[in-house]
Amino acid sequence: MSHRADKGGEGVNAPEALLSVQGLQKHFPVTKGLLKRQIGAVRAVDGVSFDVRQGETLGLVGESGCGKSTTGRLVTRLMEPTAGKIFFEGHDITHMSQSKIRPLRRDIQMIFQDPYSSLNPRHTVGAIVGAPFRIQGVQTEQGTKKAVQEILELVGLNPEHYNRYPHEFSGGQRQRIGIARTLALKPKMIIADEPVSALDVSIQAQVVNLLEDLQNELGLTYVIVAHDLSVIRHISDRVAVMYLGKIVELADRKSLYDSPMHPYTNALLSAVPIPDPARRKDRERIRLQGDVPSPLNPPPACRFHTRCWKAQVICKTEEPPLAELAPGHQVACHFPENVEQATAPAAAKVAQNVEEALHPKKPVV
């Protein structure tokens, strides 16, 4: 694994990173009264850094409101970040102007959660899937219709249905139409925000399989945002776990699911219902107390400390940095789980934290 801990990367990107995000922030102002006086800010995304390599799938998981969708919208430049940098193919696209961003819009496409509301009901499938050609002024060799029909075929829709309207399709088929639309301009990267969660269980698998096939065929790079940990495990090569606007753990799929180090990841995994009553018994369940705190006023230092069963004084006073504790495995925690996976220096640091928590130098206040 050649994962680079990006400390002070200063825009020098590893060649394999198609997308690189550094210290990304998005704060939404919260206003009150007629004068719209700002009384605070929702720190939806609060310093997020990650790389996505050419051809891989990065999964972004976390509970509702942790900032997954906002991260996706920032990366696709549908939203202006408050701070931080976004590099695509080595170019800084963070504040690229609307005119310059046009070609970029072809390269990075977004798939939305709701296949019902994201398609215009008054347009035919042909018009919807063909729209990107027209908007971008792209000339196709054999005409737009032929090109669109090829894409429909690619996503498993009947090309003959070119003139039908969205309501004539089922949810899974509508999501295929949404995917077809993103494929029109041969993007390099697709950001998919909850691509299956609005679909019926029996058809989610159709869309998951389609995304996998398209990646293999077209060499696409994906960032997939989802709250479903089973779907994320199935589809991702690497996984980032978010909590209250921050990444708390980032690792390759196997390490993350086999030996999760952040307590929050452990709790999340143990809460997933397993459809097998025989196997549930021998699973250790971690019960988290309470809800996710408001991002308007996140807890200081480690944001998870209000719900964490391992929390010590240091967790409330010192923010744990997102550090590479094992090769390719980044964790933001003073007292990680599965610490036997950690490198010697990281394990020593954890041991020191434990020692200091057990025998505090000064009396605990």
Added chain:
Amino acid sequence: MRPVNPASRGSLLEVEDLSVVFRQRGRADVRAVDGVSFSVSPGETVGLVGESGCGKSVTSLAIMGLLPKRGVRVEGGVSFDGTDLLSLPPDKLRLLRGRDLAIVFQDPMTSLNPVVPIGTQVTEVLTRHRGLSNGEAREEAADLLRRVGIPDPSRRLREYPHQLSGGMRQRALIAAALACRPRLLIADEPTTALDVTIQAQILELLKTLVAESGTALILITHDLGVVAGTCDTVHVMYGGRIVERAPRHELFAEPRHPYTGGLLASVPRLDQPRGVRLQPIEGSPRDVIPWARGCAFAPRCPNRVEECTPVAPELLGDRHGLRCVNPLRSDQPATKAVPR
């Protein structure tokens, strides 16, 4: 071990051949629920599982007498502790609903009154149905909120629904439903809108409730994972009918209906090795044929044979009920491992 068939202990609710037909002007009737029968005993949790539109919610609304009277035809029998609910006058039914029957809906925002504080919504039930004084009701309401895991209950009682998070609203709703100590609770997708960690808390709460107070629980969900951890008996619905019914362990260990097997094989699972391609069910739940012309699942069924149409199979079998002429064999794995 739990008794194999808790119904033998004497059931509290018996649903007998229940059908619900929506009549719509200018369009064909919709038979949303079609001959559904099941029973629930005190302390038992019965699961109704299926995809959206299969008739789960309409079944629960019919049991509770909450369907509109116009344009809806309800047939069959629903008997609660010997009383026929379908023929009960509306005022008697309303009384029963406040006291013995309760329902929790999927979306807590639509079932809580947005302009009334949480506390009032809970105490109202207590003063109206249990005849408590206002002071007693407030005390009991705070206790209920504490029981469902809402911290700082006396402050929360004064707050409005929008001031609570989704998980807390759902818990407040459960608190309101529990206020009258119902003997039957219907929970319709109670955790679908919630995060997994909150879902785990709510399911735990429902389980405790059933264990401690012997409440009969009907849990409606599309998530087989939720069912696996909570239900004693599971009924799988498709196109308005029950297609398979079995004790929980048996259903998961040996699903026999191709739809049940298909559902299990189509979801990625944390308890299985990952190198498995998902096996989707072809088509969509909209591709059904009317039961009058054969098995509604036939257009999507990998096991389809000639006998599946034009006469629909009956639900056969007592302990493990099955509506299928060519079920999965035990050597036909529901989850086929296909290497990547």
